[in-house]
Each structure stands twice: as C-alpha cells, then as structure tokens.
Amino acid sequence: MTQDHLQKYLFLVLGLFAVLSALMVVFTKNPVHSVLYLVLAFFAITGEYILLNAQFIAIVNIIVYAGAIMVLFLFVIMLLNLNKETEPHKNPYLKFAAVITSGLLLIVIVGSLKAADNAIATPYQGGKGLIENLAEVLFHQFLLPFEVSSILFLAAMVGAVMLGKKDIK
Amino acid sequence: MTFTGFLIYKALLVLIVFTISLVIAMYSTYAERKVAAFMQDRLGPNRAGPFGLLQPLADGLKMFMKEEIIPNVSNKFLFILGPSIAMFTSCVTGAVIPWGGSLHIGGNVYPLQVTDINIGILYIMAITSIGVYGIMIGGWASNNKYSLLGALRASSQMISYEIAMGLAIIALVMHTGTLSLNKIAAMQTGWHWNIIYQPVGFIIFLICAFAETNRTPFDLPESDSELIGGYHTEYSSMKLGFYLFAEYINMFISSAIIATLYFGGYHMPFIDRLGLSDNFGAILGIVFLFSKIFFFIFFFMWVRWTLPRFRYDQLMNLGWKVLIPLSIFNVAFTGTLMWIFGRIH
Numbered sequence: 210m211t212q213d214h215l216q217k218y219l220f221l222v223l224g225l226f227a228v229l230s231a232l233m234v235v236f237t238k239n240p241v242h243s244v245l246y247l248v249l250a251f252f253a254i255t256g257e258y259i260l261l262n263a264q265f266i267a268i269v270n271i272i273v274y275a276g277a278i279m280v281l282f283l284f285v286i287m288l289l290n291l292n293k294e295t296e297p298h299k300n301p302y303l304k305f306a307a308v309i310t311s312g313l314l315l316i317v318i319v320g321s322l323k324a325a326d327n328a329i330a331t332p333y334q335g336g337k338g339l340i341e342n343l344a345e346v347l348f349h350q351f352l353l354p355f356e357v358s359s360i361l362f363l364a365a366m367v368g369a370v371m372l373g374k375k376d377i378k
Numbered sequence: 379m380t381f382t383g384f385l386i387y388k389a390l391l392v393l394i395v396f397t398i399s400l401v402i403a404m405y406s407t408y409a410e411r412k413v414a415a416f417m418q419d420r421l422g423p424n425r426a427g428p429f430g431l432l433q434p435l436a437d438g439l440k441m442f443m444k445e446e447i448i449p450n451v452s453n454k455f456l457f458i459l460g461p462s463i464a465m466f467t468s469c470v471t472g473a474v475i476p477w478g479g480s481l482h483i484g485g486n487v488y489p490l491q492v493t494d495i496n497i498g499i500l501y502i503m504a505i506t507s508i509g510v511y512g513i514m515i516g517g518w519a520s521n522n523k524y525s526l527l528g529a530l531r532a533s534s535q536m537i538s539y540e541i542a543m544g545l546a547i548i549a550l551v552m553h554t555g556t557l558s559l560n561k562i563a564a565m566q567t568g569w570h571w572n573i574i575y576q577p578v579g580f581i582i583f584l585i586c587a588f589a590e591t592n593r594t595p596f597d598l599p600e601s602d603s604e605l606i607g608g609y610h611t612e613y614s615s616m617k618l619g620f621y622l623f624a625e626y627i628n629m630f631i632s633s634a635i636i637a638t639l640y641f642g643g644y645h646m647p648f649i650d651r652l653g654l655s656d657n658f659g660a661i662l663g664i665v666f667l668f669s670k671i672f673f674f675i676f677f678f679m680w681v682r683w684t685l686p687r688f689r690y691d692q693l694m695n696l697g698w699k700v701l702i703p704l705s706i707f708n709v710a711f712t713g714t715l716m717w718i719f720g721r722i723h
Contacts, residue, residue: 276507
C-alpha cells in the first residue's frame with residue numbers, strides 16, 4: 210500500500226466517521242450524548258484538515274470548537290439537567306418550521322458550493338492552512354474585514370452581558 | 379535512516395517518554411508526601427523499603443486491589459471514559475516537548491523529540507482544552523450532585539485560565555517568532571532564556587499552569603471540605619487512581635513546558651563554551667532540563683503546602699479581572715517594545 214492509498218483510505222474513513230457521528234448528533238435522544246458525538250465529528254474533521262496539510266486550521270478547530278464552544282454547550286446542558294424523560298414535547302408546527310428552514314439552508318449551501326470553482330484538494334499538499342499563509346491572507350489581504358469582525362464579536366459579548374444583567378440602570 | 383529504522387527510533391522514543399512520565403508521576407506522589415512532611419516537621423512515608431521508597435508501588439497495588447464500584451444509576455460507558463480521557467490527555471502532551479538536543483549515532487541524527495510539529499504550542503493548548511472533557515464527563519456520568527458541582531467548577535476554572543494562558547503564550551510567540559517548541563528551545567542558548575524577555579508572561583503562565591492542573595491554591599474542583607472529593611467522589615479503585623495520577627503527570631508535563639518555554643529548555647549558560655562533543659552536550663542537556671523540571675515540580679508542592687485555597691469568587695476575579703487584562707497589557711507592551719527596537723517592519 211503506497212502513501213497515496215493510505216491517505217485516500219484515511220480520508221474516506223474519517224469522512225465516514227464524521228458523517229456517522231453527525232447523524233448520531235441528530236438521532237440520539239440524550240442531549241449530552243449529542244454534544245459528545247458532535248465533538249467526535251469535529252475530531253474527524255480535524256483529521257481531514259491534517260490530511261490537507263492545514264495543521265493550523267486543524268488545531269484551531271480543536272481549540273475553538275471542541276475545546277471551548279462544545280464545553281460551553283455541555284456546561285449549559287448539564288446545568289439545565291436536560292434528560293430525555295423531562296424533555297418537553299415540541300410543537301409540531303415548530304418541527305415543521307425547523308424542517309423548512311434547515312432545508313432552505315441546505316439549498317443555500319449546495320447552491321453556493323456549486324457556484325464555487327471546482328478546485329480539487331490534493332491531500333498533503335498546498336498548505337493554504339499553514340499559519341504563514343493564513344496570516345498573509347488575514348493580516349494583509351483582508352485586514353480590515355478581519356478587524357471589523359472582531360467588533361462584531363465585541364458587540365455580541367456586550368449584548369450578552371447586558372441580557373445577563375438582572376436590573377439595567 | 380531507513381523508514382523502518384525511523385519508525386523503530388520514534389517508537390522507542392515514545393516508549394521512553396511514556397515510561398519516564400509515569401515513573402516521575404509515581405515518585406511525585408512520594409515526593410509530595412515527603413515535602414509535606416518536611417514542611418510540617420514530620421517524617422512522612424518511611425515504612426515501605428528504605429526511606430519509604432517503595433511507597434508508590436504499595437499505593438499502586440492498593441489501588442488495583444480495591445473494590446471497584448460503578449454506581450447503578452450512572453452511565454457506565456461515560457463513567458469509564460472520564461478517567462480514560464484524563465489519563466490520555468495528560469500522556470500525549472509529552473510528544474511535542476524537546477527533551478534535549480540531537481544525538482549523533484553512526485552518521486544519523488536522532489533529535490530527542492517525538493515530533494516537531496510547526497504548531498507545537500497550539501497542540502499543547504488543544505490538548506489542555508480537551509482535558510476538560512475527562513473531568514466534565516466523569517463528573518456528569520457519576521450522577522451525583524457533588525461530582526457535578528466539582529466538574530462544573532473544574533471546567534469553568536480551566537476555561538477561564540486557558541484564556542490568560544493563551545494570551546501569555548501570544549506575547550511569547552511574538553518574541554520568538556515561531557510556534558515550534560523545538561525552535562523556541564533551540565533559540566534560548568546560553569543565558570538568553572525567555573524569562574528575561576517575558577517576565578510578566580511567565581508569571582501569568584505559571585499561575586495559569588497551577589489553575590489548569592487543579593493544584594492548590596486552585597484546587598476548588600476537589601476541595602474536600604466543601605465537595606467531599608469533587609468530580610471523583612463516586613470513583614473507586616484504579617479509576618480514582620487514574621484521575622489522581624493524571625494530575626501528577628500534568629504537573630510533570632507543565633513543569634516541562636514551563637522549563638522549555640521560559641527557562642531555556644535543555645540549555646544552561648556557559649555550557650556551550652566548554653567545547654563538549656555533540657552527544658555529551660545532548661545528554662548533559664537532558665540532565666539540565668530534568669533538573670529544571672524537578673525544581674518546578676518541587677515548586678508546585680512548595681506552593682501547595684504554603685498557600686491556602688482561593689474562594690470561588692476570588693478565583694474568578696483573579697482570572698478575569700487581573701490576569702486577562704494583565705496579559706493583554708503584556709501583549710501590547712511586548713508589541714511596543716518590539717516596534718521600538720525595530721523588530722517589526
């Protein structure tokens with residue numbers, strides 16, 4: 210088995226793993242298990258990034274998504290103590306609306322990906338996700354949008370703090 | 379070097395690093411009790427073997443022999459997964475630490491580092507952030523309110539201090555210009571240790587290391603007077619042993635990281651002027667690195683038996699209102715200095 214074969218199989222196995230755990234996120238009843246499956250899916254995607262020679266993106270994916278955001282999700286779920294017995298039955302209209310909106314999102318994603326130029330990612334080459342190349346793009350080419358997006362985050366943070374306050378003076 | 383030879387050499391290195399981590403963690407438990415005894419004017423363990431040196435083995439045996447209890451109401455798989463993750467994350471960090479220079483044997487160069495990935499520091503941050511899961515899953519799967527409270531305390535503490543730790547590392551990376559631990563260690567030749575350039579960053583990093591390893595004065599997750607045992611209340615036998623052991627491995631690894639990032643790694647002033655052969659220098663480098671590591675392990679214990687525990691609000695105030703602003707200031711200050719000295723164009 211050559212290296213190319215190995216990478217191809219790894220790619221397929223990781224992809225399958227990612228899709229399966231993503232499906233389990235939706236189908237499992239217990240919310241804590243959902244979060245843990247989502248973490249697994251993130252790990253599989255991280256593996257794909259490493260195969261594409263994008264180590265920086267891979268590791269940031271773990272730090273930000275698996276390490277921070279999912280921990281907060283877990284936090285909230287544990288504090289709310291959501292169990293499958295106590296889970297309230299959702300309104301069927303809500304379910305209907307959820308299906309329509311996620312279907313629309315799917316159409317948007319598929320449409321935008323179809324329009325994108327069909328670049329074939331060669332495994333373990335390129336290096337667009339290496340830290341030097343990414344910094345070049347973020348801090349030279351798109352410096353202003355990058356900085357503006359941080360203001361967006363700040364606004365969200367301030368908003369969250371304001372909502373969390375009990376009495377606003 | 380052939381590919382097979384390369385694989386054997388890496389496997390051997392992994393095995394050695396793994397064994398050393400476990401042995402040092404094992405004897406850290408002994409050292410902890412001896413240091414505590416010394417500070418409290420006692421003798422400490424002295425029954426098993428000469429000077430009580432076999433005490434860790436006796437403790438390990440005791441842990442294995444104890445009855446293993448898995449609560450009926452808890453989720454069995456997650457209950458076992460918790461300590462496994464804790465042990466796993468504390469063992470894999472050693473892969474990116476440069477334990478010494480390179481050995482030259484038979485025309486081949488053998489770097490004493492398992493893997494020199496170009497994002498070594500971020501890898502450590504990632505593993506640290508994954509380490510939270512071991513505690514959270516264990517605490518939740520125990521189905522016990524003390525465990526859950528301990529797990530929530532632990533994870534909120536670790537998340538809070540990760541931010542300041544990351545910001546301290548940013549200032550260090552600005553100074554070194556690389557994320558590879560091998561390069562960071564290699565550039566601190568002689569007395570050019572990073573502690574001289576990043577004193578504030580070092581103090582922030584040290585405090586955060588204490589918080590990340592759940593050591594006193596940040597041992598709120600397992601404060602026995604409030605939470606019985608915290609996240610591992612329901613654990614018995616070797617699963618409890620895994621949690622406790624993971625803490626000692628973490629202590630060893632964080633000492634190694636502190637020594638590598640801020641205290642010159644395997645370098646020592648004036649040794650490079652002695653004109654030693656490469657191999658002898660590399661071996662001496664390992665000795666230097668481990669003496670620094672042992673000092674920091676002792677420092678961890680020294681602090682534990684000296685300082686009282688923080689109150690929870692004090693912990694959060696220190697993390698969010700002192701350390702994070704201080705580390706942001708440190709980043710800005712480092713940037714300004716670099717700009718003044720013309721290292722930024």
